[in-house]
Each structure stands twice: as C-alpha cells, then as structure tokens.
Amino acid sequence: MTSRKPTQSDHPKVHEAFGLMKAGRMDRREFIRVAALLGTSAATAYALAGLPEPAFAAGNLPFPADDPNAKAGGILKIGMEVQKMEDPATYSWVQMSNQTRHTLEYLAMTGPDNVTRPMLAEKWDAAEDLKTWTFYLRQGVMWHNGEELTADHIAWNIERWLDPKTASSNVGLSTFSAMVEETPEKDAKGKPVKRMTKGALEIVDKHTIRFHLNKPVLSAPEDLYNYPTAICHPSFKPPISDNMIGTGPFALAELKVGDKCILKRVKKTTNGKDFNYWGGKVYLDEIHYYNFVGDNQLSAFASGTVDGVYEFSVEQMDLAKSLDGNIVIARTAQTICCRMQVDQKPFSDKRVREAVTKSVDNGVIKNLVYPTGGDIGQNHHVAPVHPDYAPLLPPLKRDVAAAKKLLAEAGFANGLELTIDVGNTDGPWHQTVAEAMRDQMKEAGITLKINVMPPSKYWEIWTKTPFGITAWTHRPLGTMAMSLAYRTGVPWNETHYANPEFDKALDAAEATLDVNERKPKLMKAAKILQDDSVMVLPVFRPVYTISAKNVHGYEGHPTQYHQFNKVWKS
C-alpha cells in the first residue's frame, strides 16, 4: 500500500474515501474512480491507491501515453453501421457518436478502466454536499473555425439539452435531471413541462462553469461522457453532418449513410490558421467507417477489407478465433429488458407481472444465449460489472406453481394469452430469449405469442408496446441505468413505472459516496424494482470485437465507444 495521503486541495470526500480504502471498506479501483470523479487527477489517484497508472491515460490527458514505437500516418478502417447524423443531443445509437467522437469531444472521458478523466475540462471540483460542481476548461482548446472554446459554449450546449424542444435523453441523466424543474406549462398529453431551473448554470469566468444541482449527484463527470453529451459549436444547426465544427483532431470529410464515413486529420482551421490540437500526438491520418451490418462485419474483417470491427456476435466466436487478429472481450452492463408497461392491462395487475417473472428461469436463458461470458440478470438494471453492485439479493428462482396461483388470483385461472414485440435491435438473440420465455411460460399457463418486426419498426413502438424487448447499452454506474429508465417521468421510462419509494431509494444511493454504503442503498432500489416485477432482465451480455495484428492501441470499451487518438498501424 502507498504512504501518500490526500492533500488539502483534494475534495473532503476524497479524504473520506481514502480512509475507507485504508480501512479495507473500499477497494483500490473504486477509490481511484471516486477520487478521479471528485477532481483528483488520475495519476494522483493511482498513486494514492498505490497502483501504477495504466496505459489508459498519461499525465493530465485522458488518452494513453505516447508509444515510442508508434508510426505516424495511415488509415484505420472500421466495419460498423454508418448512420445518419442529425443532432448529437438526440443520438440514440452509439455508432452515430463514434462517427462524431473524433470531431465533437466531451467534457470528461471514461476510459476502458471505468475511470473518468477530464477531457475538454482540465479539472473539476465538487462541493462537499455534491450539489455544486465546478468545471475548469482547458485553455487554448481550438474549434475547427479558429475560435477558442469557452464556458459560454458549454452553457449553450447544456441549455440546449435541457430545452424540451430538443428532446434530448440527457434530461434523464442524474446531473441534468437535477438541473430542471416542473413548470405550470402542460404538454399535449397534459404532463407538466420541465425546464431548466433558474440559476442552475453559472458562468464563473471565460473558462469556468458551475452547476448548481437541486440534489446531490456523484456521477456528474460520468454523465458528461454519455454519448449524447458531445459538445457542439454554438453555430450548430441540424443536421450536424452538414457543418460539423468540433474541437477534435479529425473532421468529417465524407458521409454517405449506409456506405461510408470518412474522417481526416485537421491541419488548418476554416479561417486558415494552423490547427493546434489540445490532446497531444495523434498518429492516424484518416479514420474510415465502412457500412457493414451485423454479422457481415466479421466477414469483412476476414477478407482484410477492414482493420477492425464494431462488434461480432457470440455465434461468430469460433470463426473469429480462426482469424489472424486480436480478439477483445469486454464485460458489460449491456442487456435487454423484456419489460411490461405497468399502466397497461393486464400488466397493471401486479400479480400478472409476477406470474410472468416467476415462470421464467433467467439462468437457463443466459446459458442458452451466452454460454460463455456474460452475467445472469436479476430483473433489475444493476449489473455485476457496475462498481455499485452487490450480491445482496437472493438469486431469483423459477416458481411455476406460484405463477399459476397468481394468475388464478388475477382472474386468469384458465390461462392467459400475451404478445411480446421483438425487434431484434441488438441481434437475433432477442428472439431466442423470447422463444425460451415462451416455452417456459407455457408451463405456467401463459401462451406467449412472439411478434417479430424489423428493428426500425420496433423503435417506433418501443415506448408504446405493453410488452416488448428493448436493448439497453452499458452505463458506467448502476445508478445511471436506473435513473435513465425507471425514475418517474423521465423520457426513456418505457415501463411507465412510477414509484416514489423507488425514486427516493435511488436518490439516496446517488447521494452516497462510500461505495460500501451506496451498495445496499442501490440494491434497495433494485429490490423495489425487482419486487414490482416490471421486467424479465435475463442477461448482461459481453461484447466482442477484433482488430488486425498491425493495429496497436485498439482498446475494447464496455460501451463500444471508439477513441482512436493513440491508435497506430505498423
């Protein structure tokens, strides 16, 4: 263990966390994550924890250290779906954000080690009550048009995200949900319109911005790397692909939706000045994304058409192993929710929902779809990979007799017929899950019809269907996933779940720094959700990717975010 201690300049909670670590109540990895979130540099946090800093970041930069053997130049070709880029604040696919990630950057960046480091922000600090966060921007960050990034620009972005007209999912993130309040205005559905709280944003000076939150939030920096929080220039008007002004080392040279997205290094600003990138050396000349859907990505890699892929499926693992490449496996919180809308019949009757969840064996389903890797889900959205997860809840057990009894009590003694909508938005394994559920539910007297539809069709109805399978991507914290999807009234609350007791438990978890103290609080919220039987969440899946042997520094990220600043080709 280290002999170093936090200094006066570190946040009081860092001292607290350090004490917890010394007492053995917080592991060293968690301490590093918490210290970095509270403004301590990643290097210092690693030193305090007595660990060497990994190659994920160097100095005050969020990127890995320069590789002395690195060769500059070359084109990195990636197989991925090439999608339309309309408005970064309303992105609903990680692929869209990958296309802009090297142009539009973020205030913070979470690395593959789950540690969040400053990116466009040079550092941040938080008040002791975690309700006031101050972000200090790097000075001299240059937009592609030659202007300097200022706090006004950040404020413009945040105000835009919080404007109901933008319809950004960012509103559901803990940090931003703590910056809005209900107004007397009502929308067409009669719901109160939420707007930004007056004074929630304070521009301290040209390079400093302060958030005043109406509740304590621990995950502010992590929220600022959520993929729809890319920072745009205030001149932005959708679609972003028409005039993308960013701060990143690459600019969009060509976009053909469904074909290719070509990014080229920025050498000059649009007003003719030399472009100085704040983030140090970048090796590649160009990044090319080529449109390959699903399983075609690996066959493109096998042909040597691309140097790496966004993802390949579990069914392709044997093929991937036979190829000359580096396979990267990331344990994630990516999942599917076979969720029921709690205000729609027959799911408005909790006994029906319970009958559904009790008739299904999650372990069997997990082993069927992901026999290697992945974790069994427990019908709540906190994954074992989340640092705030704890195995405090007893494993779920299938109970067909209880399911039948509940159905009878609900008035379905002669059986119940249900239809589940499946869009296979994340691959055909969604349908396999539905088929396994159908077979298991049959024993309990539930006839499950599976309504398969194209992915795009499913996204039209995902918030409307009473019973459907929705894919959710990885979020670094369990609290983030729970807050986005199950908090009362948030835009992505597809279950229409509204439980003040749950919201309160989640608030309490989000306001707790001590991870050992937070774990039971978060699991309390998870238990409430589990007991209310709003979904069957059978598996947290691993993600697989592969890169060519001559590609160096290609990291697997649990959210599949691409950050190729230090990637090079030999």
Place this chain on the structure above:
Amino acid sequence: MLKLIGSRLLQMLLIMAVVSLVIFAIFDSDKFKKQIAVAELGGFAVSALSDQDYQAWLDRKGLNVPFYDRYFKWVAGVARGDLGRSYEKSEPVSQLLAKRLINTGMLAFWVFALMVPLSLTLGIIAGMKEGSVRDRAVSFIAVLTTSLPEIATAIVLTVILALGLRWVPANSAMVNGWDWRQLILPVLTLVLYDFGYVARMTRASMAEVMTSQYIRTAVLKGLPYRRVILRHALRNALIAPFTIIVLQLNWILSGVVVVEVFFQYAGFGQLLLDAALFGDVYVIQAATLVAVFIAVLSQIISDIGYTLLNPRIRFS
C-alpha cells in the same frame, strides 16, 4: 408492332401513375411518418418529443402537407427530372439511383454473360436425348442448385471459397474502389441459382422439339445429326427459354435483395430494402418507377423476340 409498343408504353405510364399514387397514399399515414422520424432521430428521441415538437419536425421535413399536394409536386419534379431527395441518405434520389443501377447492371451483365450460355448449352445437351445419363446428370444438378435458396448458396460459397480457401473476398462492399474479385461470389451465387431454372426450361423445350414430326423427318432424310440440331431443332427450342431469360431481367433488378445484402453489394435491391425499412418514400417511388419500366421493357423485348423467333406469331 409499333402499335403494340405504343400500347405497352401507355400501359406502363398508367401503371406508374397508379402505383406511385398508391405508394404516396400509403406512406402518408401517421405510421410511416413516425417511421421516418424514428429512423432519423432515433426511437429514444422520438419518444421524448411532445406532440407540438413532433408537429414542428413534420413541418420542417415538409411532411405536414396533404399527400396530394406532395404528390403533384413530386410528379411535377419527376417531369423535370427531379426525383426528390432521400430522407435517409440526404442525397438527390436521381444520383443515388443512377449509382445503384450501374452497380446492379454490372452484376446483371456478368450473371447473364455466364448463365445464358451455360444454361442453354446444358439444357440443349440434356434435351437432345431425353432420359440419357447426360440428361439425368444435368437435370439433377439443375434441380439441386435451383432448390437451394440463394442465402444458402451464398453461405456455402463464402465458407468454402472465401473463409476456407481464401481465394476470393467474402464481401462485395468495394471499400477500396472497384475490385472485380469482389464480384465473383455474388455472380456465382446468382448464376448457380438461376441457371438450373433456365436449363430445365431449355431442356424441356428441346426435348419436345426433338420428338416433333419435322425433326424425325429430317433425321430420316439422312441429314447429319449436327445439322438437324443446329438448323432445325435449335431455333424452335429457343423460343420458350428466350422469354424466360428476358424475364430474368426483372428478377435480377429487384429480386436479388438477399444476395446484395448478404455480400454488402451496393446495388438496386439493397437500396430498395434500405428505403423500405426507413420509409424513404421518394427512393421507393423512384425505384418502383424503374422496376415498372424494366418490367414493361422486358415484356416488349420478349414479345418482339418471340415474333422474330416464331414467324407464325404476329401481333395485330
């Protein structure tokens, strides 16, 4: 003949008018407008839009005007050569369509160049002596390749030739520019699938001709067998396959979606599928017009060819 062509072209215009109107009406529904919004903004974002903001988005996209207004505007545009702009790909439809038609045309050319001689030769050889070993062997192969769905043939060929032997690339995306090697697998898949059908039709036609009185007479007259086949049997035996071959034009244009998608070949079929999934109405409209045009054109070619091959047939 000119009258026939004139009447077919008139029919074509009528079909185009009716089909385009029907498509516009269908795609004017709230359901399809929502489909476009979801595809463009994402399902998560659309669900967060208020009704008022959704209506504002429809206004911006020009989708909030009555469909007949949009339809007549589109018809006027088509008359000027403007097929509209793709919602999904943000490109003029005419440019998009031209590129995809060239790609599919290239694919079709090689498929026809290989499939027609192969299937005619094998069909004729098989039909010359019905029931012979040659006939049975050709029939067996033809039935086998035709009964395998294109997707199965594509997978088998990819596994063996691309992933196993590594002789050819596994996809046809042409990422690094035009590469004829990338055309091998889709062409081979389509040839294998289609040749059996044409070969069997040719074989049936040839076998029928070989049993006719005039062939028997020619043989009994002592004409050399080669001359009987080439001068007397072949012309009549080719009438039926000719029609079938010309009609394959339709199939190759819009029926090869599976092959184009599997090999990621940027052709007309893949464009049509993408547009249908996105609800990209202007692309669907333009693609439909092209499909109708090709269908009518292939019928005209078929009718003219039929007349030339069979002098007994005359159109009045």
